[in-house]
Amino acid sequence: MATMTIDMPDDLLSDLLSSDFEDIAQEAIKACIPEAEQAVKDSVRSVIKDKSRTELIESFQATNIMKNKDDGMVAFVRAKGKPKRGGRRKRGDRARGTRAVSNNDIAFWLEYGNSHQGAKPFIGKAADKVRDKFTDTCQEILNKKTGAT
Secondary structure (H helix, E strand, O other): OOOHHHOOOOOOOOOHHOHHHHHHHHHHHHHHHHHHHHHHHHHHHHHHHOOOHHHHHHHHOOOEEOOOOOOOEEOOOOOOOOOOOEEEEEEOOOOOOOEEOHHHHHHHHHHHOOOOOOOOHHHHHHHHHHHHHHHHHHHHHHHHHHHHO
């Protein structure tokens, strides 16, 4: 039987193993948030017909960076707030009355459609637009933090 021996220098993995990957992930996400917000806003702008919906477009903001249930680091870009021109819709839980419509409701209906309009997906377009840039940024930050070239 053949035998193979590999001698690795002691310091080869020291920078990598001593790196704080949570810190690296937070820094990478923080660096990409402005571009992700702009990509979502541009994507929404491209699919809506009513150009007076600037309030909806500008309501998209990133959440704080947080850990998810699998210990990964995430931040979401979502529509926040309620439209100034108040809207109400019937409650879907068979309760009486109506509830206020939020910008997040409007974004959901825009993405998936409803009984009055077809879907106008914008999330996938925005994700495709920033995916390569995000990957490159993550790689740059990882290389910088771990001493890789």
